[in-house]
Amino acid sequence: MISYDYFILDNGLKVYVHQDYSTPIAAVNIIYNVGSRDEEEHKTGFAHLFEHLMFGGSKNIPSYDTPLQKVGGENNAFTSPDITNYYITLPAVNIETAFWLESDRMLSLSFDQKVLDVQQKVVIEEFKQRYLNQPYGDVWLKLRPLAYQVHPYKWATIGKEIAHIEDAVMDDVRSFFYKHYLPNNAILVVAGPISVEEVKQLAKKWFEPIPAGKLSPRNLPQEPIQTASRFLEVTAKVPLDAIYKVYHTQGRHDVGYNAVDLASDILGRSKSSRLYEKLVKEQPIFNSINAYVTSSLDPGLMILQGNLNKGISIEEGDAAIQEVLNDFLKNPVSEEELTKVKNQAESTLVFSEVELLNRAMNLAFASNAGDVEYANLESSKIQAVTVDDISQQANRILTKENCSTMYYRAN
Missing domain, CATH: 3.30.830.10 (Metalloenzyme, LuxS/M16 peptidase-like)
Incomplete structure (x- = not known):
């Protein structure tokens, strides 16, 4: 059983605390309720592209990794058809660094054209290496549209085609960010040797000033029952x-x-x-x-x-x-x-x-x-x-x- 306490900030951010005093390490995990199923069919791969862009600098922090490394922390992220997940592990005594970093990029990315240019190239190279130039790499690029006819699971998280990433412009990036990267569309979990009251104070300090946004209803097409092989x-x-x-x-x-x-x-x-x-x-x-x-x-x-x-x-x-x-x-x-x-x-x-x-x-x-x-x-x-x-x-x-x-x- 995983024990937890829970509270919600005024801006809608849900916060869970799992206390474990057997370790000096803390984990900070933030999940955004957006994945590749939330993309438009002619603009796929954006959820995964954003996973990369979130490490390219935010409003007040030009380099995400540098301050985290200075306090002994590590981080990573992944995207799925259903969610985008970011996580940090670091010494619990330095946990405020994680709150500072995650809140600043939730508040706003830097929206730097150079960062977009670089990350587009990174994602395109990943597309080529993992999906196009590797034996069996394109299996899911072909299987998904065979199995799914209307549901957005019919394209892979990396995207339907490279051109969708190549054609992404800054206006697309801004639109996607302010539609999905909202405190009321996210969940924060803090685990480790830390009190609920301490998490509450840090969450209110760093995350509560971020304004909530208007959530768009998720009206995904339901996949019809398959009736023929x-x-x-x-x-x-x-x-x-x-x-x-x-x-x-x-x-x-x-x-x-x-x-x-x-x-x-x-x-x-x-x-x-x-x-x-x-x-x-x-x-x-x-x-x-x-x-x-x-x-x-x-x-x-x-x-x-x-x-x-x-x-x-x-x-x-x-x-x-x-x-x-x-x-x-x-x-x-x-x-x-x-x-x-x-x-x-x-x-x-x-x-x-x-x-x-x-x-x-x-x-x-x-x-x-x-x-x-x-x-x-x-x-x-x-x-x-x-x-x-x-x-x-x-x-x-x-x-x-x-x-x-x-x-x-x-x-």
Whole structure:
């Protein structure tokens, strides 16, 4: 269980405090309720671009990293389709430095054209290196628009195409910042050896003067139910043929999600999973194969992906996967098999919460999703899943009509 106290500032900033006096280190995590799903289709990649721009100097602080390094701190950030998250770890005695830095860039970026020019080049280079010039790097650039027809999950967080980043101008940057980077669109979590009263004083000093903004309603198009299988074939210079099969599932906090998550674990989480046992160990069809879910806030995907051994056709691999799925749907999961994946999931959860920063993040993610208690309910939700739940969700999701398949052929 992650303990916490909570208060909200006059400008709408939600603040959570998780006290832990076993460490001299503090973690400061701030999450903005904006991700790539909030972008316009002709201007994608902005949420991720902003993650970079937020380190390029703010209204009163030309260099973000320098003062933080002087007090022994570290920082980083990441963007997802649902959120943008920034975090700092530093000695607790220097925690006010984190409040100063984060509040100043929430107040206003420097909006320096040179910074924009530099970060555009950085993001474009990242796009090329990670997505275009790396084997299988463009998989999600192709899979997302195959699986999603209308929901903005159909483009990757990096953006739909490089041109959208290249064409970004300062007016776009200002507009995006003042629309989303608002105290009433953010959540601050402070964790470590610090009192609630001290956090309250620092939050009021550094964040409360920042004015709240007008939040735009989030009217995202709902993805229609997929009623027919979809298929895409790609050829590229990659080491091995690969196959990707994706199925629409619930959102992260929807009823049935945990059963789907555990079903994916049974199918492909580890070397003792069904797909690995049958198609890597017993039959040397695949070099590697796994299954997982995207855990997105809006309805997401279960993904099955594998690289085939040389001499095995993609068609053979696809048929072999389907055979394993048919057996999974036909024969109920045993209590022993379910207990095993529950224990694996529980272990992952417990070990993740050893780290102070992870506890802070979990509180931030849960609060942003609508209920901070989500952070403390995960274990009970995992344990509540039954064999019948697995069977019901598997039969609902793992249908041919709900499947999008991509063959990735090596040339």
